[in-house]
Amino acid sequence: MNLRIALLIVAVVSVVFMACQSAEITAAKVYVQQKDYTAALEQLKVAEKNEPANPEVFLLEGKLYADIDSFARMTEAFDRALELDSTLIKDIDSWRKDKRAKVFRKGQKAGENKKWDRAIEYTETSVMIDPTFTDGWFNLGYLYQEAGNKEKSKEAYIKTYELEPTNTIVAKQAAVFYYNDGKTDEAIEVLNGIIENGEADVETWTLLAKMFVSKGEQDKAEEMLDNAEALDPDNPNLLFDRGVAKFGQKDYAAAGSFFQKILDIDPTNRDALYNLSLSLFNQEKFVEAIGFAESLVKNNPQDRAGWAQYSLCLLRGSQVDKGKAADLVVQSIEAMEAGNLDEAIKNLEIVTKKYDKWCAPWAVLKVAYEENGDTDGSAKAQTGLDNCGE
Numbered sequence: 187m188n189l190r191i192a193l194l195i196v197a198v199v200s201v202v203f204m205a206c207q208s209a210e211i212t213a214a215k216v217y218v219q220q221k222d223y224t225a226a227l228e229q230l231k232v233a234e235k236n237e238p239a240n241p242e243v244f245l246l247e248g249k250l251y252a253d254i255d256s257f258a259r260m261t262e263a264f265d266r267a268l269e270l271d272s273t274l275i276k277d278i279d280s281w282r283k284d285k286r287a288k289v290f291r292k293g294q295k296a297g298e299n300k301k302w303d304r305a306i307e308y309t310e311t312s313v314m315i316d317p318t319f320t321d322g323w324f325n326l327g328y329l330y331q332e333a334g335n336k337e338k339s340k341e342a343y344i345k346t347y348e349l350e351p352t353n354t355i356v357a358k359q360a361a362v363f364y365y366n367d368g369k370t371d372e373a374i375e376v377l378n379g380i381i382e383n384g385e386a387d388v389e390t391w392t393l394l395a396k397m398f399v400s401k402g403e404q405d406k407a408e409e410m411l412d413n414a415e416a417l418d419p420d421n422p423n424l425l426f427d428r429g430v431a432k433f434g435q436k437d438y439a440a441a442g443s444f445f446q447k448i449l450d451i452d453p454t455n456r457d458a459l460y461n462l463s464l465s466l467f468n469q470e471k472f473v474e475a476i477g478f479a480e481s482l483v484k485n486n487p488q489d490r491a492g493w494a495q496y497s498l499c500l501l502r503g504s505q506v507d508k509g510k511a512a513d514l515v516v517q518s519i520e521a522m523e524a525g526n527l528d529e530a531i532k533n534l535e536i537v538t539k540k541y542d543k544w545c546a547p548w549a550v551l552k553v554a555y556e557e558n559g560d561t562d563g564s565a566k567a568q569t570g571l572d573n574c575g576e
Contacts (some may be wrong), residue, residue, distance in 0.1 A: 208233055211242060241271035241372055249281060257285060257315050286315045290322055297325070302333040320350045327359075347376070354385045361393060369396050388414045392427055399431065422448050422455065429461060438468045454485050457491070463495055472503035480546075487549035490519040508544075511537045518554070527558040538570055545574040570572065 192491065210233035212467055233243045248263035264278045287409035293308030306329045313322040327342035340363045347353070347360035357380050364373035374397050378561050398407035411431065414424050429444030442465035448458035459482040466475035479496035493516045502511030514533050521530040534551040548570040555563035 188480040203564055208237060208240075210236065211246065215246070238432075239270060241267045241274060243272065245274055245278070248278065257289070257311050260285065261315060286312045286319055286322070289315070290325075292321075292433060293322075293325065293329070297329055300332075302329055305329050306333060318349055319358075320346050320353075323349065324356065351376075351379060352383055352385075354380055354383075354387070354390070358393065359390060365393075365397055365400075370400060370565050373397055386413070388418050388421055388424055391417070392424060394441075395427065395431070399434075404431075404435065420447075420451060422451060426457060426461075429458075429465075431463060433461065436468075438465045441465045442469075453481075456482060456486055456489070459485075460492055460495060463499060467495075467499055467502070470502075472499055476503050476505070483546045487546050488519055488522075488553060490516055490523070493519060508541065511541060511544075511547075513548060522550075522554055522557065527554055530554045530565070531558065531560075538567075542570065543574050545571060 192318075224256045227247070233240070234247070237243055243265045244267035248260050248267060248282060252416050260281075264282065267274050269277065289308045290312040293305045293312060296302075296305035296308060306326065309322055309326045309329060313319050313326060316322070323342050323346040327339050327346060329522075330336075330339035330342055343356065343359050344363060350356055357376050361373040361376040364370075364376060374394065377386075377390055377394050377397075380386050389576065391410045395407040395410035395414070398404070408431070410430050411424070414421075415428070418424060425444045425448050429441045432438075432441035442462050445458045445462035445465060448455050449462065452458070459478050463475045463478040463482065466472075466478065476496070476499040479492065479499050482492040483489060483496050494514055495510035497509050497516060500506075500512055514537055518530040518537075519535040521527070521533070531551065534547055534554060537547045538544070538551055548567055552564055552567035552571065555561075555567055
């Protein structure tokens with residue numbers, strides 16, 4: 187074919203295609219280039235009436251709305267364009283992601299400044315632009331949580347899970363929400379999905395154990411805890427959960443063995459000291475129970491529950507007078523918590539006078555003096571602490 191003829195044909199085809207484009211669309215494109223968006227939109231509204239089945243009209247509308255940050259209308263226009271021509275998906279997705287990223291970053295910035303309402307507004311816009319945007323839904327869950335809207339937070343986290351069920355962190359979060367709503371079977375199903383994906387960690391197994399306990403399936407719960415312990419045998423939280431489970435079964439010896447394992451790792455662990463003392467007490471091993479309760483109050487002088495356990499152990503361990511003195515410390519701590527410092531000081535002075543080598547009451551007395559603004563009393567209590575020790 188003659189080159190000149192071929193060029194002519196191309197020119198004719200171009201003219202035909204240009205002729206197919208309405209004057210309104212052409213004008214709208216010119217106005218957009220000039221950033222006269224109002225005029226451009228007026229032209230497109232005319233084109234929309236004249237050509238309601240032309241996907242290009244709605245595509246241009248969507249892009250225009252995106253340029254003026256009218257994202258709800260952008261979404262409507264793009265959705266209509268896709269209904270008319272699904273091949274536009276790539277072009278439209280590119281615009282969605284660009285605008286989604288823009289408002290999402292604004293939401294992140296507002297969240298960093300703890301402007302929760304503003305952050306939520308931007309982040310909600312990001313998921314409105316792209317309802318499949320998992321990072322947006324996840325951040326929205328966090329922002330609602332910080333703003334104190336638990337229900338909206340839950341909805342956002344659940345939506346994140348539905349979009350990305352293989353994400354272990356999101357799945358565990360969803361499982362907890364289901365469990366708290368009384369949907370234990372659904373929660374277990376979610377966690378089983380983590381196991382099937384080979385992503386189960388200690389927390390996954392311990393969550394499953396708690397859920398099976400709530401269903402009364404103790405053997406199944408033990409199996410879950412065995413799996414967890416195999417992953418991290420020295421995990422204090424896991425050991426504590428195992429101890430509590432055994433205590434609930436009234437297997438106090440087994441419970442105590444788990445609490446002792448925690449103390450082997452951390453001898454000052456308050457909860458392990460308390461529960462080991464309680465486990466020994468229930469086995470009527472009062473002397474041993476006294477020792478762990480004494481360590482507890484020595485490390486935590488204002489621990490009222492610890493003092494109550496200590497008092498009970500002393501009383502049952504035939505140390506009645508000291509047990510009564512420990513109970514007086516309990517009353518003193520209660521008085522301090524109620525703001526009755528004079529009463530607390532009076533009681534503690536009785537205890538320290540009778541048991542001047544007993545360090546823990548001196549420590550409580552020093553705090554009481556300090557809270558009461560008595561510097562001389564505080565110095566006296568410090569002297570008592572310096573000279574105590576049995």
